[in-house]
Amino acid sequence: MIPIAKPIIGDEEREAVLEVLNSGIIAQGPRVREFELAFSEFTGTEFAIAVNSGTAALHIALLAHDIGRGDEVITTPFTFISTSNSILFTGARPVFVDIEEETFNIDPDRIQERITGKTRALLPVHLYGHPADMRAIMEIAEDHELLVIEDACQAHGAEFNGKRVGSFGTGCFSFYPTKNMTTSEGGMITTDDKRIAERARMLRDHGSRERYIHEILGFNLRMTDISAAIGLCQLRKLPEFNRRRIENAQTLNRLIHNERIITPRIRENCKHVFHQYTIRVTDDRDRIVNILNEKGIGTGIYYPIPIHKQKLYKDLGYNETLPVSERLANEVISLPVHPSVTMENLEYISSVLNGL
Ligand SMILES: *Cc1c(COP(=O)(O)O)cnc(C)c1O
Numbered sequence: 625m626i627p628i629a630k631p632i633i634g635d636e637e638r639e640a641v642l643e644v645l646n647s648g649i650i651a652q653g654p655r656v657r658e659f660e661l662a663f664s665e666f667t668g669t670e671f672a673i674a675v676n677s678g679t680a681a682l683h684i685a686l687l688a689h690d691i692g693r694g695d696e697v698i699t700t701p702f703t704f705i706s707t708s709n710s711i712l713f714t715g716a717r718p719v720f721v722d723i724e725e726e727t728f729n730i731d732p733d734r735i736q737e738r739i740t741g742k743t744r745a746l747l748p749v750h751l752y753g754h755p756a757d758m759r760a761i762m763e764i765a766e767d768h769e770l771l772v773i774e775d776a777c778q779a780h781g782a783e784f785n786g787k788r789v790g791s792f793g794t795g796c797f798s799f800y801p802t803k804n805m806t807t808s809e810g811g812m813i814t815t816d817d818k819r820i821a822e823r824a825r826m827l828r829d830h831g832s833r834e835r836y837i838h839e840i841l842g843f844n845l846r847m848t849d850i851s852a853a854i855g856l857c858q859l860r861k862l863p864e865f866n867r868r869r870i871e872n873a874q875t876l877n878r879l880i881h882n883e884r885i886i887t888p889r890i891r892e893n894c895k896h897v898f899h900q901y902t903i904r905v906t907d908d909r910d911r912i913v914n915i916l917n918e919k920g921i922g923t924g925i926y927y928p929i930p931i932h933k934q935k936l937y938k939d940l941g942y943n944e945t946l947p948v949s950e951r952l953a954n955e956v957i958s959l960p961v962h963p964s965v966t967m968e969n970l971e972y973i974s975s976v977l978n979g980l
Contacts (some may be wrong), residue, residue: 625921626921626922626965626969627960628922628923628924628958628960628962629801629802629922629960629962630962630964631801631806632861632963632964633854634857634877636857637640637854637858640853640854640856640857641850641854644849644850645850647849648678649849649896650848650850651846652674652729652847652848652849653849654676654802654815654849654850655849655856656846656848658852659674659795659847659852659853659855659856660672660674660812660884661692662859663797663812663814663859663974664814666781666788666859666862667788667789667790667791667814668787668788669790669791669795669814669815669816669818670815670816670817670818670821671814671815671816671820671821672812672813672814673812673813673814673815673821673824673825673828673856674811674846674847674852675810675811675812675813675828675845675846675847676809676810676846676847676851677798677800677845678796678797678799678800678845678846678859679704679709679810679811680777680801680828681777681796681797681811681812682705682706682710682747682773682777682796682811683710683713683714683845684813684824684827684843684845685773685794685796685815685820685824686710686711686713686714686716686745687714687827687836687843688794688813688820688823688824688827689744689745689773689820689837690959691711691716691744691745691771692715692716692832693714693715693716694715694716694769695715695744695745696716696717696719696722696740696742696743696744697711697717697743697744697746697773698721698735698738698739698745698746698770699711699718699719699720699732699746699747699748699775700721700723700729700730700738700744700748700749700751700949701720701723701930701931701932701933701946701949702726702749702751702927702930702931702949702952703728703749703891703927703931704774704777704926705931705934705936706777707747707775707931708720708937709936710751711747712940713730717742718931719738719932720931720932720942720944720946720949721734721735722734722946722947722948722949723945723946723949724757724948724949725952726889727751727754727756727889727891728751728752728754728902729748729750729754729755729757729758730748730756730761730958731948732760732764733760735761735764736764738906738978739764739768739770741769743770744770745764745773746761746762746764746772746793747771747773747774747775748761748772748775749774749777750773750775750776750778750779750789752777752778752888752892752896752898752900752901752958753778753779753782753804753869753898753899753900753924754779754782754890754896755779755783755789755891755894755896756774756783756784757847758784758785758787758975759784759785761792762792762793771794772792772793772794773793773794774790774793774795774796775795776789776795776796776814777800777803777811778779778795778798778899779897779899779942780803780804780805780853780862780866780897781804781829781862781863781866781895781897782893782896782897783894783895784812784895785893786874786893790814791814794813794817795812795813795814795815796811796812796813796814797812797813797814798810798811799811799812799855799858803899804862804866804869804899805858805861805862806852806854806855806858807847807852807854807855807858808851808854809851810847810851823840826839827843827845828842828843828844828845828846828974829842829844829845829846829896830842832840832845837905837922837951837980855917865910866897866898866932868963869897869898869899869901869961869962869963870897872949872961872962872963872970873888873896873898873901873961875967876901876959876961876970876974877975879882879970879974879978880903880974880977880978881978882980884905884906884907884980885904885905885977886903886904886905886906886980887903888901888902888903898961900924900926900958900961901940901957901959901960902926902956902957902958902959903957903958903959903977904952904955904956905957906911907937908934909940909955909956909957912980913925913957915976915980916957916959916973916977919975919976921960921973922960923957923958923959924941924957924958925956925957925958926956926958927953928953929953930946930949930950930953932944932946932949933950937974959973962974
């Protein structure tokens with residue numbers, strides 16, 4: 625089976641973890657600090673705050689901006705549930721805006737009509753590693769004095785107009801094993817705002833700056849030095865990992881010739897880092913997935929149910945129709961393009977698809 629995702633852990637990571645274990649400092653310590661500095665440099669932000677998941681990054685970023693009960697946050701329904709659940713955690717209400725067919729990302733043209741007096745923030749997702757339209761989004765945010773929090777959990781190293789995602793608003797990253805780089809579990813918040821960075825550091829650590837002095841209500845969402853040691857190795861490899869993902873995606877785009885299949889596009893001025901390579905088939909999706917799996921090709925459906933259609937959200941009273949998201953949820957199939965996928969694999973995948 626060619627798996628849909630595969631973390632690459634080498635001797636470097638193994639040795640770095642052993643070094644931490646032998647050091648005696650195994651929770652948050654010097655490696656976390658080092659990883660934060662390296663990641664902020666990579667993203668091009670002043671600060672980076674490490675936490676123990678991408679979900680924690682989103683949750684803390686929202687809280688650091690004082691988003692809570694009575695507030696509305698505009699986001700996409702075509703994403704992992706974590707994006708909008710983080711809004712719910714704070715007591716605020718997610719407001720869903722439908723997506724663009726071409727990029728699978730929030731459609732800026734539909735944002736304006738959902739802005740109310742309660743709207744505090746826009747929370748775009750750079751889905752599959754393709755940046756959301758940050759020019760339009762930043763413009764709307766400026767016009768309406770809204771905060772921008774980016775869910776960059778799938779987009780480490782992606783760029784819009786030559787600027788890294790996570791550096792437009794407050795950035796949130798995940799290092800789950802299937803992402804473009806991993807720390808096992810882990811996450812990061814990026815920002816240029818000193819006050820937000822300070823609040824995020826306190827929120828991850830029981831509201832304290834100084835041990836046993838507690839200023840606000842916080843959590844324990846810290847990253848361990850074991851994770852950070854893995855992250856430091858992975859961050860050094862990320863440019864090469866991304867290069868291989870992009871190359872694999874370009875190869876598939878070149879080799880797939882089947883008029884029933886729509887291959888992914890890259891919007892002008894965007895660097896897409898292909899966390900997922902996602903094709904669309906306008907009918908018979910389940911049968912095609914079965915054929916691919918039977919022929920040893922791993923697939924993923926990201927995501928089969930848009931968030932506003934999930935039971936949790938229906939129970940909260942969401943009953944709107946967002947037609948593009950609902951249609952694309954039935955059409956998408958993600959195929960393997962992670963760095964371990966070989967040229968032979970790609971030729972095989974495309975020959976199976978071309979024979980459908
Ligand atoms: C992975 C992911 C998250 C959550 O990250 P975790 O580390 O799993 O908590 C949030 N949003 C998106 C779009 C993701 O892909």
